[in-house]
Structures are given as C-alpha cells and as structure tokens.
Amino acid sequence: LDTLDRLRMTAGFGVDWCQMEHGGGETTGYRFDADGKSIGYATDFSAISDGMINLFYGVDILVSDCLRREPHPTHAHLAMAIQFGEKCKAGRVVLSHLDKSMDYRSLCNEVPDFVVVGYDGLEIVA
Template identity: 30%
Template structure:
C-alpha cells in the first residue's frame, strides 16, 4: 500500500530569500506572489500528523501562513543557518501539545543546534525555552513518530554532507551540488521530486539548471519541482518557460498530493 500524504512548500528561496534586501531587480520588484520566496522548507502532512523539513529563519511566518497548529517533529538536512535558525519557535508547539519536540538530524546539525541554542540544552533550564529531544540519524532509514518511514539520501553541498529525504514515491533534495551514484540509486522510482536549482549559471555548492535537469532526466519522475531559487534565475514565469512540461519551479504555498 502506498503512503498518501500532502507536501506543502513552506519556502522555495535561497539563504537571502526573495526579494533580497535592498535589491530592485525585476524579480525582487515583481508583483507576482510566486516570486516572493521564503527560505527553503517543506511541510509533510501525513495521517493528521505534521512534519517539517528544516526550520529556517522564516519558520514562525511559515507556520502562521499555513495555520499549522500541531507539529510532530522537525527533520534537518544540514546545519546552515538558513535551515536551522527558527528552531526556537518550536516552543509554541511545546505549549500547544504539552510535549518535547522531536528533532531528527546528524551529529553535525546536533552540534550546531546545541551551539546556537545553548540555552535549550543542559540542566536547570530557564522556563519558556524550547523543549526538544534530538534523535541522531545516520544514512539508514528511520521511522518518524506516528508517521512513515523516511530514507536519507546523502549528498554534498560543496564539501558539506547534507541529507535529502525520500518518503514513499516522494523525495526532497535541497542545497545539493553532487549526489554519489549509490545514493542516486535510492531515488530510482520516485514519482515526485523537489530538487535544488539555484540559477542557470554554475555555482560551487548548488545545482544549476543544466545539472538539475540532468538528474531529473536520469530519474524520470512523473513531476519535478525546482527549489532554493535565486532572484538571479528570473521570475516564476520566465523560469517556467525554460522548463520541460514535467518540471516546474516550486513556489511558496504550493501543495502537492502524493497518492
């Protein structure tokens, strides 16, 4: 039996977001709501449970926009600030649900969280700090609490190891430059793929359009969406015009049903 769930794109932008502070380019000045991009993150809604991949600096705004009133856990791709900076705001869910927030991440992310949010760890915690339980994961499948099995996909963001994730016929890969061949095989059979694609020009730590399309052509998902999009890539309409029919630019608020 296939897993059925809904994926909501919480953010589809780069580390600076779009519009970029002070920029007056065509994209940053666009009135198309699809060109306003918060930092990259997704929400997975599965059997009345919600899970978020990455709590970046826009996490609070994203939870309010989507009217998320319960959250079972947060899964992290890597330790960069645009993916972890909003962790403090899980304390709202501590209050709403009366339990610690379960976080799933590798050792490097755990170290970063304990450094950045040191006040949330250790003995004699100050009242009101986020209450979290860190679950260390490696490159093996694991079960989400009250949820599906999730398979990590090891990739590299320049030289930094990052995890993408596969749940059933869906996979999410952000902040990726290279995917080892043996990890790429884990993505075979995926029907819906959300994949990093910063811009058309090459970049040291992100896929550009040519590289992203090469991966998509190899995997042949039924539908692919590009994420972590820079203002240098163009407007939503301009990007769409450059893509094959089965590939689209993601946008904030996009909902994808996985059947």
C-alpha cells in the same frame, strides 16, 4: 538514527535518506513513501551521486535544489536539476531554492513538461 538504513513507521510511512555533497560539506536528502506514493527532497547539493540516484529512483515527485542557471560551487543549477530528475526517472520535478535571477514566468517556458517551477506557498501532494 544514523545506525539505521531506513526508518519505517507502523502506519506504512517510510523515510529513507542519503548524504549529499554541498560544496565542502554534506547535507541530507530524504525520501518519503506512503500508500504507494513517494516524494524526494533534495536541496543544498552540488553534485549528483550514485547514492542520490538510488535513493530517489522512481519517485513520483522530486523536489530539487536549483539555485540559478549557471553552475554554483554549493548548489545545483538548472541543467543539473533537470538531469537529476531524468537520471532518477522522477515522475515530476519541482524546482526549489531559486535565487532572484530565476524569473518564474520565463523559467516556466524554459523547462520540460515534467518540471514544475516552485513558488512560495506551493502545496505538493503525491
């Protein structure tokens, strides 16, 4: 599939992707589109690229890496994850990949209204 820019299923379900910087390596972010709704999945990234902004622009829900409050060499931190959602104009951002320093209750009080703090067992529906 690496020769394809986009994979479109016959049922109208689309999958698109981009490479993301992850410290000294790369990971892949995904966008899923179906029935006029979209979800982006971007974990394990350490910088926001133009390719990421283009891929995730306007998604209904963006699941974003957010390891901790302070910068980290291989993961997004809180301010970066929020900025990423703003740059993409995502309808909703779900913070994921949180470490133990990210207390759920206090974090819920810190984030803007368009941001949801993820938790184990959370079901996401666009």
